[in-house]
Structures are given as C-alpha cells and as structure tokens.
Amino acid sequence: xSIVLQKVPRTILVLIGLILFGLIRTPFEDNARxxxxxxxxxxxxxxxxxxxxxxxxxxxxxxxxxxxxxxxxLVLEAYEHFSNxxxxxxxxxxxxxxALEPYDESHWVSxxxxxxxxxxxxxxxxxxxxKFERDxxxxxxxxxxxxxxxxxxxxxxxxxxxxxQMAEIYREKLEDNCATARVYKxxxxxxxxxxxxxxxxxxxLANCPGSEQEAYDHLIGLYREGRHQxxxxxxxxxxxxxxxxxxxxxxxxxxxxxxxxxxKRRNRPESLPGGLSLxx
Amino acid sequence: MSEESSEKSLRAPAxxxxxxxxxxxxxxxxxxxxxxxxxKTFYFLLAFALIIVGIGNFNIPATPAKELSMxxxxxxxxxxxxxxxxxIISTALLIPRDQEDRTLYTILSKPVRRIEYLFGKxxxxxxxxxxSLVAMFVICAIMIYSRETLYVSAEIQAMExxxxxxxxxxxxxxxxxxxxxxxxxxxxxxxxxxxKASVVAAVTIFISTFASSSxxxxxxxxxxxxxxxxxxxxxxxWTTQTDNIFVIQAVKVIKVIIPNFQLFSFxxxxxxxxxxxxxxxxxxxxxxGGYLIVYVLLSLLVFVDKEF
Amino acid sequence: MSELAxxxxxxxxxxxxxxxxxxxxxxxxxxxxxxxxxxYGLIGPNxxxxxxxxxxxxxxxxxxxxxxxxxxxxxxxxxxRNEIGFLPENPYFYKHLSGAETLKFYGKLCGLKGSELxxxxxxxxxxxxxxxxxxxxxxxxxxxMLQRIGLAQTLIQNPRLVILDEPTAGVDxxxxxxxxxxxxxxxxxxFTVFLCSHLLEQVQEVCDRVGIIFKGRMRREGxxxxxxxxxxxxxxxxxxxxxxxxxxxxxxxEEEKGAKLIESGHPRTTLERLFISIAGDKEKGxxx
Numbered sequence: 020x021s022i023v024l025q026k027v028p029r030t031i032l033v034l035i036g037l038i039l040f041g042l043i044r045t046p047f048e049d050n051a052r053x054x055x056x057x058x059x060x061x062x063x064x065x066x067x068x069x070x071x072x073x074x075x076x077x078x079x080x081x082x083x084x085x086x087x088x089x090x091x092x093l094v095l096e097a098y099e100h101f102s103n104x105x106x107x108x109x110x111x112x113x114x115x116x117x118a119l120e121p122y123d124e125s126h127w128v129s130x131x132x133x134x135x136x137x138x139x140x141x142x143x144x145x146x147x148x149x150k151f152e153r154d155x156x157x158x159x160x161x162x163x164x165x166x167x168x169x170x171x172x173x174x175x176x177x178x179x180x181x182x183x184q185m186a187e188i189y190r191e192k193l194e195d196n197c198a199t200a201r202v203y204k205x206x207x208x209x210x211x212x213x214x215x216x217x218x219x220x221x222x223x224l225a226n227c228p229g230s231e232q233e234a235y236d237h238l239i240g241l242y243r244e245g246r247h248q249x250x251x252x253x254x255x256x257x258x259x260x261x262x263x264x265x266x267x268x269x270x271x272x273x274x275x276x277x278x279x280x281x282x283k284r285r286n287r288p289e290s291l292p293g294g295l296s297l298x299x
Numbered sequence: 300m301s302e303e304s305s306e307k308s309l310r311a312p313a314x315x316x317x318x319x320x321x322x323x324x325x326x327x328x329x330x331x332x333x334x335x336x337x338x339k340t341f342y343f344l345l346a347f348a349l350i351i352v353g354i355g356n357f358n359i360p361a362t363p364a365k366e367l368s369m370x371x372x373x374x375x376x377x378x379x380x381x382x383x384x385x386x387i388i389s390t391a392l393l394i395p396r397d398q399e400d401r402t403l404y405t406i407l408s409k410p411v412r413r414i415e416y417l418f419g420k421x422x423x424x425x426x427x428x429x430x431s432l433v434a435m436f437v438i439c440a441i442m443i444y445s446r447e448t449l450y451v452s453a454e455i456q457a458m459e460x461x462x463x464x465x466x467x468x469x470x471x472x473x474x475x476x477x478x479x480x481x482x483x484x485x486x487x488x489x490x491x492x493x494x495k496a497s498v499v500a501a502v503t504i505f506i507s508t509f510a511s512s513s514x515x516x517x518x519x520x521x522x523x524x525x526x527x528x529x530x531x532x533x534x535x536x537w538t539t540q541t542d543n544i545f546v547i548q549a550v551k552v553i554k555v556i557i558p559n560f561q562l563f564s565f566x567x568x569x570x571x572x573x574x575x576x577x578x579x580x581x582x583x584x585x586x587x588g589g590y591l592i593v594y595v596l597l598s599l600l601v602f603v604d605k606e607f
Numbered sequence: 608m609s610e611l612a613x614x615x616x617x618x619x620x621x622x623x624x625x626x627x628x629x630x631x632x633x634x635x636x637x638x639x640x641x642x643x644x645x646x647y648g649l650i651g652p653n654x655x656x657x658x659x660x661x662x663x664x665x666x667x668x669x670x671x672x673x674x675x676x677x678x679x680x681x682x683x684x685x686x687x688r689n690e691i692g693f694l695p696e697n698p699y700f701y702k703h704l705s706g707a708e709t710l711k712f713y714g715k716l717c718g719l720k721g722s723e724l725x726x727x728x729x730x731x732x733x734x735x736x737x738x739x740x741x742x743x744x745x746x747x748x749x750x751x752m753l754q755r756i757g758l759a760q761t762l763i764q765n766p767r768l769v770i771l772d773e774p775t776a777g778v779d780x781x782x783x784x785x786x787x788x789x790x791x792x793x794x795x796x797x798f799t800v801f802l803c804s805h806l807l808e809q810v811q812e813v814c815d816r817v818g819i820i821f822k823g824r825m826r827r828e829g830x831x832x833x834x835x836x837x838x839x840x841x842x843x844x845x846x847x848x849x850x851x852x853x854x855x856x857x858x859x860x861e862e863e864k865g866a867k868l869i870e871s872g873h874p875r876t877t878l879e880r881l882f883i884s885i886a887g888d889k890e891k892g893x894x895x
Binding site for chain 3: 606
C-alpha cells in the first residue's frame with residue numbers, strides 16, 4: 020500500500036478514487052432517486068422546453084437547487100403579466116413554472132384559470148381589438164386553458180381540482196354541456212372530490228342532447244340515496260327529465276316542483292356553490 | 300524554571316499517545332466552532348431573519364392556503380441556500396487560512412494525525428451548520444406559525460360572518476390552511492438541507508486541500524455544486540442534442556466524478572407536502588455518510604503529502 | 608553510550624519545482640545525531656537546508672531518502688511528536704483565542720486534560736509572565752508576548768526535545784540574551800535542545816555541539832571549542848602591564864626560533880556585549 024502511495028502520483032490516485040466512488044455510488048443514487056421521485060420528495064428534472072425558456076439567473080437558481088424559489092418568483096412574475104393582461108407572457112411563464120414544480124397542483128389550476136377564465140373574459144371586454152380577432156383569441160385562450168388542464172391531469176391524475184377548473188371553461192366559456200358533464204364525471208370519483216360534483220355531472224348530462232336517459236338514471240340514483248340529496252336543482256332536473264323521457268307517472272318522484280314551490284313561498288331557489296348559474 | 304529538581308537529570312519519556320484519538324478530533328472540532336463563532340459568522344443569521352421577516356410580509360395575490368404555501372417554500376428555499384452557501388464559505392475559510400497563517404505548522408507539530416485534523420475541521424463546520432439550521436428553522440417556524448394563526452382566525456371570522464357553513468365545513472377550511480402551515484414534517488426538510496450542506500462541506504474540504512486560497516476554493520466549490528445539480532440535465536439535454544462522441548463521453552465522466560447534488564434537493568418536495576418515506580430517507584443519510592467518509596479520505600490522500 | 612534524541616541518517620530531500628518539474632536538492636545525504644540532554648545547533652546561511660532538515664525531524668515533511676528519528680521513533684510517527692516541543696520562527700497561532708485558550712488547545716492536542724492541564728497552563732503562564740494577559744485574545748498581543756506564549760505552547764506537554772527555529776531572529780539584543788539564558792536553563796532542566804540559526808554568535812554561546820550545513824551538506828560538526836580553537840596559536844590578555852613588560856615580552860618572542868607575534872593591542876568587546884552593557888548602565892542610571 021505504502022509503495023503504491025509512493026510510486027503513483029497523487030493526482031492519479033485521487034482521480035481513481037473519485038471514479039471508483041462515482042461508479043459505486045451511481046446504482047445507489049439511481050435507486051434513491053427513484054424512491055425520492057416516486058414519493059414526490061424530489062422534483063423530476065425540468066423538461067427541455069422549460070430549460071430553453073429559463074432566463075440565465077433562473078437557470079442558475081434551478082441548477083443551484085433552488086427550484087422552489089425560482090418557481091415562486093415566476094408565479095409572482097406571472098401575476099404581473101395577469102395585471103398587465105399580457106396573456107402570451109403569462110402562458111410562457113406558467114409553462115416554466117409547471118416544468119419546475121410539476122407536482123404543485125395549484126400551478127396547473129392557476130394557469131388553467133388565468134387562460135381559460137381571465138384571458139377569455141378580457142377578450143369579451145377588450146374594445147381595442149376588432150370583433151373577429153376577439154372571438155378568435157377567446158377560443159384560443161379557452162383551449163390553451165384546457166390544454167394546460169389536460170397536461171396537469173396527466174401529471175397529477177389524482178387531482179380533482181384541475182378537472183373542476185377545466186369543466187368551468189367548458190361550462191362558462193364554451194357552453195359545452197356534454198364536455199362539461201364528461202369532465203365532471205372524470206373528477207367526481209377522484210379522492211377527496213366534493214359530493215356536488217356527482218350532482219353537477221348529472222345536471223350537465225341532462226342538458227347534453229342524447230344523454231337524457233343516462234342522466235335520468237344517474238340523478239334518480241342520487242335521489243334514492245336519501246334526503247340529503249334532495250336539493251331543489253336535483254328535483255327540478257329529475258322533473259324535467261321525467262317529462263322529456265315520458266316516464267310513467269307511477270315511477271315519477273312525488274316531490275313538488277321546486278320552481279312552483281318557490282313562487283308560492285317567494286323563496287329563492289338553491290344556488291350552485293360559488294354563485295354559479297344553471298345551464299338552460 | 301521547572302518544577303523538577305535543578306540538578307541536571309534527563310527528562311522522562313512522554314506519555315503514550317493513541318494513534319487515533321476522537322478526543323483530538325473533538326478538540327479541533329470545538330476549536331473550529333469557536334473560530335467560526337468568533338469570526339462573527341453568525342451575523343448571517345441576522346440577515347436571514349431580516350429576509351424571513353420580509354418574506355412574511357409578502358402580499359401574494361392568492362388564497363390564504365396558497366399564500367402560506369408560497370411563503371413557506373420561499374422561506375425554506377432561502378434556508379437551504381443559506382445552509383449550503385454557509386457550508387462552502389466557512390469551510391473554505393478554514394483550511395486555506397490555517398495554511399496561509401501557518402497555524403497548521405504548529406498544530407501538526409503536535410501529536411495530531413492529519414486525518415484527525417481534517418475530520419475535526421469537517422465536524423466543526425457541520426456543528427455550526429447544524430446550529431445555524433436549527434436557528435433558521437426557529438425563525439421560519441415563528442414567521443410561518445404567526446401567519447398561519449392570522450389566516451386561520453381571519454378565515455373563521457369570514458365564515459362565521461357568512462353564517463352558512465357547518466362546523467365541519469369550517470374545520471375543513473381551517474385544515475386546508477393548516478396543511479400549508481407549520482407541520483412536524485418540516486423538520487425533515489431541515490434534515491435534508493443539513494445532509495446537502497454536509498456533502499457540500501466535505502467536497503469543499505477536499506477542494507481546499509489542493510487549492511491555493513480561500514477565494515479559489517469558494518469559486519471552484521460553487522462551480523462543482525452547480526454542475527452537481529445538472530446531472531440529469533446533462534444526460535437528458537446535452538447528450539440528446541449532440542452526436543459528438545467526445546461530448547457524450549465528457550458528460551459521462553462529469554457524472555461519475557462530480558457529486559450528484561440534485562439528489563440532495565429533496566427538502567423542496569417535503570416542503571410541498573410530499574409524504575416522507577423513511578426507507579428513502581435512511582438511504583440518503585447513508586449516502587451522505589458515504590460522501591463524507593470518501594471525501595475526507597480523498598482529502599487525506601492530497602493532504603498527507605502536503606509539506607508546509 | 609548516551610541516548611540519542613535526534614538521529615538523522617543519510618537524509619536527502621528533493622523538491623520538484625515549477626511545471627517542468629525541475630528538481631532541487633535541498634538536503635543532500637545529511638547525517639548527524641543530537642544526544643539526549645545536549646544543546647545542538649544546526650547553523651548555516653539562509654537556504655542551506657536547515658529548515659528543511661528541521662521540518663523532516665518534526666514530521667512536517669517526509670524524507671526523499673534516508674531517515675530521521677526522534678528518541679528512536681520515526682519522525683513521521685505521531686508518538687515522536689509528543690516528545691517534541693516546537694517554537695517556530697514567528698509564532699503562528701489562532702488570533703481569536705486568548706493566551707490561556709491557546710495553551711488549553713495545544714495541551715488537549717497532546718492528550719492533557721482536567722486538573723493536570725489546568726495546572727500546567729497556570730504554571731506556564733506564570734513562567735512566561737503572561738498571567739495578566741491570559742484572557743486577552745492573541746490578536747492584541749505584541750510580538751514579544753506572542754514569542755512568550757509560543758514558548759509556553761512549546762513546553763505544554765513537558766517534552767523531552769525542544770526544537771527552536773531561528774529563536775533570536777528579529778529579536779532585540781536584550782530579548783536575544785533572555786532567550787540564550789532560557790536555552791541554558793532548559794539544558795539545566797534536562798531538556799534536549801535542537802536549534803537552527805544563521806546567527807553564529809548566538810549559537811557559539813549556548814551550544815554544546817554544532818553542525819555547519821551549507822548547500823544541503825554537513826561541512827563541519829563537533830564541539831564548539833574544538834571547532835573554533837586554533838591549535839598552533841595562543842592568546843594572552845594582560846591587565847595593568849607596563850610598557851616595559853610589553854617590550855620584554857616582544858624581545859622574548861623574537862629570541863624564540865619559529866615563534867612570531869601576530870597581534871598585540873587593546874582587546875575589543877563584541878558590539879553586542881557593548882550594547883548590552885550600555886543598555887544595562889542606562890537602566891541602572893534611570894532607576895537611581
């Protein structure tokens with residue numbers, strides 16, 4: 020051993036040591052990396068497109084193990100773009116944010132909300148642009164929001180918040196009841212999903228042409244679960260469907276029509292959570 | 300002159316000294332702690348506290364839970380940054396400075412093995428880094444907890460004013476905020492930052508054994524640290540962008556030689572609420588131990604032949 | 608045969624310098640011994656290889672060839688270093704530590720602890736006259752105080768061998784005289800002293816034996832009297848001699864065949880002695 024130490028130059032020995040340690044630790048590190056990434060403790064490497072878009076300082080920060088810091092800074096920057104109604108920049112910034120922190124559900128929800136709801140609303144109001152251009156951009160932003168949500172759902176298949184935000188675009192902006200129902204259906208069985216999603220699925224399916232029978236089966240199933248499901252909107256939708264599908268009287272629910280009742284009591288009907296209006 | 304008799308008689312042989320002594324490592328480590336404390340390095344904690352107060356007063360346009368989550372991420376990210384930067388700078392100031400000031404000369408002329416000196420310096424730095432991390436965590440915890448309490452009471456007030464939420468619904472909302480607040484799991488994030496800073500300190504000690512000055516050590520260490528974060532990037536990006544066999548081989552060599560620091564950035568995931576898998580955590584602790592031992596031995600390989 | 612404190616055998620030290628790895632021989636096949644209890648001076652001009660030899664003995668450098676032993680132990684062995692107290696030319700210590708903390712640090716490195724260490728620190732601080740400054744940080748010490756704390760550090764583990772590197776370099780003559788006295792006291796107390804110096808005068812007053820090293824090689828070695836006495840000459844110093852007596856002596860020398868008077872006149876003191884006597888007189892005058 021001492022002969023080796025005397026005869027071989029130290030630089031060579033150190034290099035051999037580094038290489039040997041590198042080779043030994045690589046399989047351990049690969050294993051640990053897998054465990055860390057699978058559990059979500061370690062963020063996966065940012066995508067190539069995100070790396071291209073990072074500014075030099077953000078890239079250094081990312082390389083310095085400060086991805087969360089960079090991501091938070093970019094979220095604040097995105098809010099600036101939102102304030103300035105700079106939607107292209109906002110989209111680019113969120114592309115980097117979600118690449119840096121793909122497991123943070125709120126980034127996906129925020130990006131979907133900004134593009135699908137805020138940017139489209141801005142197109143409805145922006146008088147500076149010609150009508151045709153506004154209509155075109157309205158659709159473009161709505162679909163960009165949906166695309167963000169789809170990517171988020173792929174990344175976080177357990178998240179119900181992302182499809183709920185996506186459904187809002189279909190419902191409020193594109194007024195596509197069938198798509199809205201489809202998205203709610205995907206979201207309603209996810210872990211932690213709120214109970215109203217099951218009713219919403221039924222309500223929008225009821226207004227999706229050709230799906231009335233399916234909607235009726237679903238809603239009547241909910242109705243039979245018990246009194247806690249006997250919301251005014253649910254009863255109203257069932258009554259509408261009973262008429263549309265010409266359900267025999269013996270099978271129809273006995274509750275009075277909530278609209279008629281409310282007229283009588285001069286009470287307001289049940290409003291949807293978040294003050295949403297029901298589709299026509 | 301001496302307590303011995305004045306008549307000329309030869310002195311007795313010295314007491315036997317052990318070939319390796321943890322007591323000597325401990326002596327050097329505690330002297331390193333004193334050195335770093337008296338160099339007023341803890342002033343950086345003051346800077347950290349100011350930054351944290353600043354972060355705590357962020358007015359982020361988001362829901363309380365989201366805002367708390369962002370504050371927490373920035374606070375812990377800053378803590379991680381301070382920890383590894385502190386590890387590099389303080390380590391780089393120690394050995395090269397002992398060489399420049401020739402204090403090493405007097406230390407190594409006592410019965411001290413060079414490996415004891417290296418381990419002593421490393422443990423001293425780690426003790427200071429650990430203490431700093433605990434202090435930084437306390438600062439963060441106070442800030443996060445005060446924000447959390449503020450948000451919770453504001454939300455309860457708002458929900459009570461609305462009068463349409465059941466106690467269960469209110470509890471669920473409070474829980475949503477609490478999940479982003481001060482959770483016991485965050486201490487594991489501090490441990491993660493400590494593991495990273497430990498590896499950084501060991502690598503810096505290695506670099507400082509052949510570097511000529513503190514500044515050179517700091518620059519090279521930071522460079523190695525940055526490259527160490529690009530492991531997966533190197534394989535995913537540069538190797539897919541080129542057919543150049545030289546570049547591909549160079550990337551492979553870098554991956555083998557430079558430590559994989561990216562792997563040690565798992566405090567981010569924990570702060571974001573990822574579940575902590577004990578087995579993986581132990582794996583990382585083991586890996587850190589491996590890095591410390593190997594890098595101190597490599598340092599010794601250079602240092603043992605160093606002539607002063 | 609008395610025990611050997613230092614045993615250097617065929618020591619060669621080669622340094623490679625520059626990128627082109629040019630080799631410089633700093634010490635060339637050097638051999639000498641230092642016996643236990645003696646004061647040995649290794650003298651030679653700057654760059655002659657003294658410091659390199661000393662560093663090999665201290666274990667700070669490894670020999671390229673040959674060996675160096677301290678009380679029979681290889682100089683690279685840390686047990687050998689426990690037998691050595693080393694005072695560098697300029698004491699290099701942590702400026703953030705106080706005098707007492709410095710001694711505690713070095714004492715602990717030598718394995719001392721508890722009351723033994725505490726007593727030793729107290730004794731040494733008293734010895735070097737730094738009790739008052741014990742709790743002051745070294746950053747605020749003067750050069751003389753640093754030298755003294757350095758000396759205390761040298762003796763902390765009560766070593767058998769004391770190595771002094773240029774002990775009087777940069778020290779004023781009074782300080783220099785104190786150090787010489789100290790070396791003599793160390794010898795009295797049974798320490799072995801090995802010192803390196805380029806100042807021949809200081810060495811000649813304290814060393815039992817000296818080695819003269821030049822360009823890495825031992826040129827002369829032996830007892831000081833032997834080295835500096837001129838066998839075929841004889842010196843005589845007279846006091847109160849009349850000019851007539853001097854005349855007579857001159858005549859007697861001329862009568863003797865083969866004898867020759869080489870020098871005659873008033874003896875001169877050394878400049879150093881003159882300075883010390885003046886300084887001593889001045890101090891006495893001020894006190895009176």
